Amino acid sequence: MSYYPAILYDPDPDGLVGCVVPDLLINATGRDRDTALADAVRSMDELLGDMARTGDPYPEPTAADALDLSNGMLVLLHARLPQAA
Numbered sequence: 001m002s003y004y005p006a007i008l009y010d011p012d013p014d015g016l017v018g019c020v021v022p023d024l025l026i027n028a029t030g031r032d033r034d035t036a037l038a039d040a041v042r043s044m045d046e047l048l049g050d051m052a053r054t055g056d057p058y059p060e061p062t063a064a065d066a067l068d069l070s071n072g073m074l075v076l077l078h079a080r081l082p083q084a085a
Contacts, residue, residue: 002058002078002081004023004024005021005023005077006037007022007075008037008074010071016036017029017030017032018036019037019039019040020040021044021077022062022067023061024059026044026047028040048082052081064076
C-alpha cells in the first residue's frame with residue numbers, strides 16, 4: 001500500500017478547513033475536516049489516474065518528518081495507484 005502525507009489545517013476565518021498534499025501539489029478545502037479530506041482524496045485519485053494514463057511516474061512520498069507541520073496536523077492518505085496504461 002502506498003500513502004502520501006498531507007497536512008490538515010484548522011478552519012480559516014471563513015470557516016474552511018484546508019488540506020494540502022505537497023507531493024502532488026493538491027490544495028483541498030471543505031466546511032469540515034471530513035469534507036476537506038474527501039476533496040483531497042478525490043483530487044489525488046483523479047491526478048494519479050491521469051498520470052497512469054499518460055505514463056508519468058508517480059512522485060515518491062515525502063517522509064513525514066521532513067514536512068513543515070506549522071499550524072497543521074499530519075494525515076496519511078491512501079493512494080490507490082492505478083496500473084500505467
